[in-house]
Amino acid sequence: MQTVSFEHDYDAPIERVFDWLTTCANYGAGPLMFSGRLVRPGRDGGESVGALRRFRSAICWWREEITAYQRPDLFGYQVVWIFPPTRHHGATIELTDRGGITHVSWASTYSMPVPLIGFIFELLVLPFGKFYVRSMLETAAKALNH
Secondary structure (H helix, E strand, C coil): CEEEEEEEEECCCHHHHHHHHCCHHHHHHCCCEEEEEEEECCCCCCCCCCCEEEEEECCCEEEEEEEEEECCCEEEEEEEEEECCCEEEEEEEEEEEECCEEEEEEEEEEECCCCCCHHHHHHHHHHHHHHHHHHHHHHHHHHHCC
């Protein structure tokens, strides 16, 4: 099992950062990302708990369900389908207001469902996971600073 985690600070209000990071359409702006789309609204409408979202990138495609939505400080999701096959164990994005600076911690845990040698595949996928999370945090920073 591998965990991809990053932290990033934004010179923007916590609500604005939360809204950008939790809107799947924004993810199409990231490098190697083609699109993010809401497939099914959540219980409270839009991208809330229970919503199903679809993402496409140059390397993989996946669907995720939102598992936590506590604006403005907590967002969670679970990948429910992915190609190439990967077992996702959940992800959280936590935001903290630090006197006008918004601190974001993003962690996602996964494993590869390949008997005996799955850990090798996990290590091969790890650089993409790190690139993806880092690039989305940087893309958000560019968008929020304009």
